[in-house]
Amino acid sequence: DFGTEQQKADWMPGFLDGTRRLAFGLTEPNHGSDATYLETTAERDGDEWVLNGMKRWNSGLHHATHDIIFARTSGEPGSPMGISAFLVPTDAPGFKIEFFWWTFNMPTDHAEVSLTDVRVGADALFGEVDRGLELAQHFVHENRIRQAASSLGAAQFCIDEAVAYANGRTTWGKALSVNQGIQFPLVELHTEAAMLRQLVRYTAWMLDKKHHMEVTHLVAMCNYRANRLACDAADQAMQTCGGVGYSR
Ligand SMILES: Cc1cc2nc3c(=O)[nH]c(=O)nc-3n(C[C@H](O)[C@H](O)[C@H](O)COP(=O)(O)OP(=O)(O)OC[C@H]3O[C@@H](n4cnc5c(N)ncnc54)[C@H](O)[C@@H]3O)c2cc1C
Incomplete structure (x- = not known):
């Protein structure tokens, strides 16, 4: 460009x-x-x-x-x-x-x-x-939606790993995953990931259709929410996995 x-x-x-x-x-x-x-x-x-x-x-x-x-x-x-x-x-x-x-x-x-x-x-x-800032903004917008998609993937990985652990782990004689205290936070995260995926795809579509400065707010929304979700999902996955959640 x-x-x-x-x-x-x-x-x-x-x-x-x-x-x-x-x-x-x-x-x-x-x-x-x-x-x-x-x-x-x-x-x-x-x-x-x-x-x-x-x-x-x-x-x-x-x-x-x-x-x-x-x-x-x-x-x-x-x-x-x-x-x-x-x-x-x-x-x-x-x-x-x-x-x-x-x-x-x-x-x-x-x-x-x-x-x-x-x-x-x-x-x-x-x-x-003298017009380098335009180039910087162009790069940042393309890079930040990439970052959002990357963080969303990391979040989904954490959710999936937590679900797999909860299904495979037995506590008090039954699967850890049957407890609603385990299910609810993971379901909320999974729902948020599904909604965010749509926003990321919509924003990518808008970036293809419009000038990137017209959708800068959408890119920022994706980036803000996806990076937050990655942290929330990682935290919840660590809790779900108990002690091994703290290990490498
Ligand atoms: C992993 C990583 C990779 C990076 N890669 C690159 C790269 O390849 N190239 C590159 O050029 N840069 C890169 N950056 C830099 C990144 O773009 C900056 O970290 C970012 O712009 C924030 O600047 P800062 O760290 O100086 O924070 P600061 O500007 O010092 O801000 C500190 C905090 O205050 C907040 N803040 C700032 N101003 C205000 C205000 N007016 N009101 C309220 N809050 C405010 C900020 O949001 C932030 O939370 C990278 C950063 C990271 C962490």
Whole structure:
């Protein structure tokens, strides 16, 4: 949607055979929800751009060949205009992965990145200069409905595992699953998962039919509800499974 014809010709073969992989660098140590206040800058120097700044939660950098770096090219902090996107090779001089974040007790692919006088050519500009926020929103909407579907799948897995355990476990001489105290919370979660599935599908359909900014609220509703459901279902599944719910 945003690449030039030349970029499409250059990039698509690599995307298809897996030799090129993109990460997405918008969030920074000081700015996440308020991403339009980003502090990373890109300054023009002849035919090149010079980038300086930091990125946080930069997912996928364990195998990305390039990073979409969002940087301010004009305007004041907070302005939606004046942000531009650049396709930066992850092996460019000055591009450094400082560390990968751990979440809870797991290592992750979410990197902390510093950019120090990173130089890229004019052909690295992705989309129009100063209009990078449109690209970011496009990506986020497509990515957040993916996240919603992913969380819904995780929730359904937890529900199914809990039901299977309750059916197979015997307490006081009968199946654990015959107790309504076990059934009701799982039935409520299963019902919510079924309703949410329809909302996710409807939203995906709307994303295909309309401009993504017209359905941003639907994407947010899916994402909010699905991530909440994944946590609720995981909690209930752990309780249903008793002690082993706490084990790996
Ligand atoms: C697993 C993971 C992967 C990620 N991958 C990427 C990635 O690949 N690329 C990328 O660029 N970013 C990525 N992110 C970053 C993500 O987009 C940010 O975490 C998100 O935008 C929130 O920013 P923040 O963490 O700085 O929270 P903050 O902006 O500091 O917000 C903290 C809390 O306050 C709330 N809040 C903020 N402002 C207000 C307000 N005005 N009123 C009320 N509440 C408010 C927020 O909702 C949040 O709950 C990832 C994050 C995670 C956890």
